[in-house]
Amino acid sequence: AQTVTQSQPEMSVQEAETVTLSCTYDTSESDYYLFWYKQPPSRQMILVIRQEAYKQQNATENRFSVNFQKAAKSFSLKISDSQLGDAAMYFCAYRSFRTGTSGSRLTFGEGTQLTVNP
Amino acid sequence: KAGVTQTPRYLIKTRGQQVTLSCSPISGHRSVSWYQQTPGQGLQFLFEYFSETQRNKGNFPGRFSGRQFSNSRSEMNVSTLELGDSALYLCASSLAAGAVTDTQYFGPGTRLTVL
Numbered sequence: 001a002q003t004v005t006q007s008q009p010e011m012s013v014q015e016a017e018t019v020t021l022s023c024t025y026d027t028s029e030s031d032y033y034l035f036w037y038k039q040p041p042s043r044q045m046i047l048v049i050r051q052e053a054y055k056q057q058n059a060t061e062n063r064f065s066v067n068f069q070k071a072a073k074s075f076s077l078k079i080s081d082s083q084l085g086d087a088a089m090y091f092c093a094y095r096s097f098r099t100g101t102s103g104s105r106l107t108f109g110e111g112t113q114l115t116v117n118p
Numbered sequence: 119k120a121g122v123t124q125t126p127r128y129l130i131k132t133r134g135q136q137v138t139l140s141c142s143p144i145s146g147h148r149s150v151s152w153y154q155q156t157p158g159q160g161l162q163f164l165f166e167y168f169s170e171t172q173r174n175k176g177n178f179p180g181r182f183s184g185r186q187f188s189n190s191r192s193e194m195n196v197s198t199l200e201l202g203d204s205a206l207y208l209c210a211s212s213l214a215a216g217a218v219t220d221t222q223y224f225g226p227g228t229r230l231t232v233l
Contacts, residue, residue, distance in 0.1 A: 046224075
């Protein structure tokens with residue numbers, strides 16, 4: 001079974017600064033997908049960024065980028081030019097490549113609560 | 119395109135009762151997954167339905183069940199409610215095409231409180 005670990009329960013950053021959230025995972029699979037979701041106080045889960053394990057290039061979405069280290073099973077999220085609206089709980093999630101056995105099931109980490117200070 | 123909708127948004131029940139939650143996926147999405155979110159256990163996968171069939175199931179007791187209709191709408195049912203069932207129940211839909219673009223999009227959740 002796959003596991004996802006987020007070792008930072010809370011992080012804070014000054015507005016306009018950069019912050020990195022950590023995520024490690026454990027799997028015996030060679031192909032899989034990784035995601036970062038954001039959950040603001042409204043509780044709506046919002047996709048931030050996704051990464052295919054077979055791609056060496058790190059995914060980027062505007063101010064959000066990842067550092068994917070497959071050998072180390074590490075998947076960190078970097079938020080540049082932090083904004084007040086980035087304050088939320090961030091979840092790292094894993095999905096198996098083989099939908100035939102695992103379907104679309106996501107395995108989530110414990111979450112990191114990000115505070116953005118003005 | 120309308121997002122994933124869940125009804126009701128808030129629900130209060132008492133122990134021993136049963137409850138049914140509803141989820142309408144994004145138009146064209148064929149897979150619906152359910153997750154339970156609690157402060158103690160975090161986000162846990164309940165089950166996934168695809169084309170009216172349960173494709174995957176998490177480690178929850180049989181009191182938790184679900185179904186999917188031909189229009190892809192899904193319901194989950196919890197019978198004989200316990201205090202520990204108090205949680206935010208999230209529904210997510212996806213195309214179920216198997217690619218990375220087959221991303222799960224979440225609804226706003228149903229907050230269930232069991233008294």
